[in-house]
Amino acid sequence: MKEFNQPISGNDLARFSGPNTYMRLPQATSLDGLDVAVLGVPMDIGTSWRSGTRFGPKQIRAESAMIRPYNMTTGGAPFDHLNVADIGDLAINTFNLPESLRIIEESYDAILSQNVVPVAMGGDHSITLPILRAIARKHGPVALIHLDAHADVNDEMFGEKETHGTVFRRAHEEGLLVDDKVYQIGLRGTGYGPNDLKEPQGWGFQHFLASELWNRSLHNMGAEIRRDIGPRPVYISYDIDSLDPAFAPGTGTPEIGGLTSMQALELIRAFKGINLVGFDLVEVSPPYDPSGNTALVAANLIYEMLCILPGQGPERTAEA
Numbered sequence: 001m002k003e004f005n006q007p008i009s010g011n012d013l014a015r016f017s018g019p020n021t022y023m024r025l026p027q028a029t030s031l032d033g034l035d036v037a038v039l040g041v042p043m044d045i046g047t048s049w050r051s052g053t054r055f056g057p058k059q060i061r062a063e064s065a066m067i068r069p070y071n072m073t074t075g076g077a078p079f080d081h082l083n084v085a086d087i088g089d090l091a092i093n094t095f096n097l098p099e100s101l102r103i104i105e106e107s108y109d110a111i112l113s114q115n116v117v118p119v120a121m122g123g124d125h126s127i128t129l130p131i132l133r134a135i136a137r138k139h140g141p142v143a144l145i146h147l148d149a150h151a152d153v154n155d156e157m158f159g160e161k162e163t164h165g166t167v168f169r170r171a172h173e174e175g176l177l178v179d180d181k182v183y184q185i186g187l188r189g190t191g192y193g194p195n196d197l198k199e200p201q202g203w204g205f206q207h208f209l210a211s212e213l214w215n216r217s218l219h220n221m222g223a224e225i226r227r228d229i230g231p232r233p234v235y236i237s238y239d240i241d242s243l244d245p246a247f248a249p250g251t252g253t254p255e256i257g258g259l260t261s262m263q264a265l266e267l268i269r270a271f272k273g274i275n276l277v278g279f280d281l282v283e284v285s286p287p288y289d290p291s292g293n294t295a296l297v298a299a300n301l302i303y304e305m306l307c308i309l310p311g312q313g314p315e316r317t318a319e320a
Contacts, residue, residue, distance in 0.1 A: 004083045007069050015065045021086035022121070023064045023303070028085035031114040035082040035311065038119045038302075039111075040089035041104060044285070045097045046126025046164045048157055050252040052285035056295070057089055057121040059286040064299035074269055076307030084306065101130045101162060108134035117309060119302065122282030124252065125152060125164035128237045129171060131280060136176040139233040139277050143181035144171075145225065147264075148239035149188050149210070149255040153200045164252075164283075172203050178232065180204035183225050185267070186213070186242035189255035210242075210258050218263045222270025229274055236271075236279035236305060240298050248297050250289025261297055268304040279305050 008024040018024045022038045031037060040057025047053060069079045078084065090107050092100035108131055111118045120127060125148075135142055146152075146168065153169040155161075162170065168184075171177050181204075187197070188210040197207055208221070241251040244258035259267075284298045 002083075004079055004081070005085050006079050007067075010068070018065070020058065020061050022061050022299070023067050023069075026085050028087050031087070031111060031116050033083055034085055034114070034116050036084040036117045036119060036306065036309065037111055038084065038086045038121070040121045041092065041123035041127045042089050043092045043094070043100055043123045043127060044252070045094060045100065045124075046162070047124040047252045048163065048165060050285060050288060052250075052287040053122055053124045053252060053283055054094070055286045056123060056282075056284035056298075059292065059295040060121050060281075060284060060299045060302070061086070063292050063296040064303070066296075067299060067303050071304075071307050074272070074307060076312070078306040078309060078312060081312040082306075082309060097126065097160075098162065101126065105130035105133050109137065112138040117276075118278045119306070120280035120282075121298070121302065122280060122284070125167055125237070125239055125282045126162060127282060128280055129162060129167045131278070132171050132176045132235065133174070135235055135278055136174075141176055141178045142277065143229045143232050143234040144168075144177050144183070145234060145236045145271065146182065146184045146239075147186050147237070147242040147259075147267075148184065149186055149241045149258060150239070150253065151184055151187055151197060151200055151205075151207070153196070168200070168205075172200070172205075180206075181229055181232065181234075182206065183208065186210045186259050188257050213259065213263065214257070216263075218267040219270045222267045226271050226274050231275055233277045234274050235277060238279065238281045238301060238305070239283045240281065240294060241283055243297065248289075248294040250285050250287070250294030251283045252285050253283070264297075264301055265304060268301065268308060272308045274308070276305070276309055281305075
C-alpha cells in the first residue's frame with residue numbers, strides 16, 4: 001500500500017516549531033514519487049506599486065503551520081490520496097526580471113515532465129506567464145480561473161511587455177489559453193478607460209465584477225463555471241487582492257470593495273471536479289500586514305485548492 005507524506009501533527013511537535021515548509025510537510029529535493037509539488041517563487045521585481053511579495057512564500061509557510069490535514073466542512077483529505085511535498089524556493093535572479101521568468105519556465109518544464117502538479121506561492125503576478133507557457137506545452141491551451149481585482153491585460157508598463165499587469169494579454173497573444181474559458185472574478189477599482197475590459201471581452205474572456213457579487217453566495221456561480229469548463233485542463237491563478245483589504249491588507253495593489261474570505265472558500269469548493277492541472281497564489285506582501293492575517297488567508301486558500309485536486313476520494317458536497 002502506498003504511503004503518503006503527512007504534515008507533522010501539532011500533537012507530535014508544537015506548531016511554533018519544526019520545519020518552515022508548507023503545512024510542515026516534508027521538504028523534498030527530488031520529484032520522485034510526488035503527485036504535487038509546493039514551491040515558492042519569492043519575487044517582486046515585476047510589480048508596479050508596493051513591493052514586498054518576495055517575502056510571501058516564507059510568511060505563507062509560517063502561517064500554514066496551524067492548518068490540519070482534514071477539511072471539516074468538505075471532508076477533503078488531500079494527504080490521504082496525494083503525495084505532496086514542499087520543494088523549496090526557485091532561485092530567481094532578484095536583479096533581472098526576464099532572467100527570473102526564464103528560470104521559472106524552465107523549472108516548471110522539469111516539474112511537469114515528471115507528471116507532478118505544481119502549486120506556486122508567489123511572488124508577484126508576473127510569475128504566472130512563464131508558468132502558463134510551461135503548462136500549455138504540457139497540456140495544450142488551458143481554461144483559466146483568475147481571481148483578481150485587476151484583469152492584468154495591459155499591453156505594456158513603462159515600456160515593458162512582461163510585468164505583473166500584462167500577464168493575461170501575453171497569455172492570450174501566445175495562445176496559452178482557451179479564450180472563451182477564461183473567467184476573471186472579482187474585478188473592480190479604477191482604470192484608464194472602458195477598453196480596459198471591453199478588449200479582453202472581445203477575445204472571449206468572461207468577467208465577474210466584484211460589485212455584482214456583493215452579498216451573494218458564490219457556490220452556484222462556481223458550479224456553473226465548473227460545468228462550462230467540462231473535462232478540459234484548467235489552471236487557477238489566485239491573486240490575494242481579489243479579496244477586500246479588510247480580509248487581506250498585505251498586498252501590493254489593494255482595492256476596496258472586494259470579495260470576502262467566506263466567498264473565496266465557497267467558490268473554491270464549488271470547483272471540486274474540475275481537471276485542475278496546477279495553481280498559484282500570488283501577491284501576498286507581508287510588510288503591509290504585520291498581523292500575518294493575509295498570509296494566513298493565503299495558506300488556507302492553498303489548502304482548499306489542494307482539496308479539489310483530481311485523484312482524491314469522495315468528499316461531502318458543501319454549500320460552505
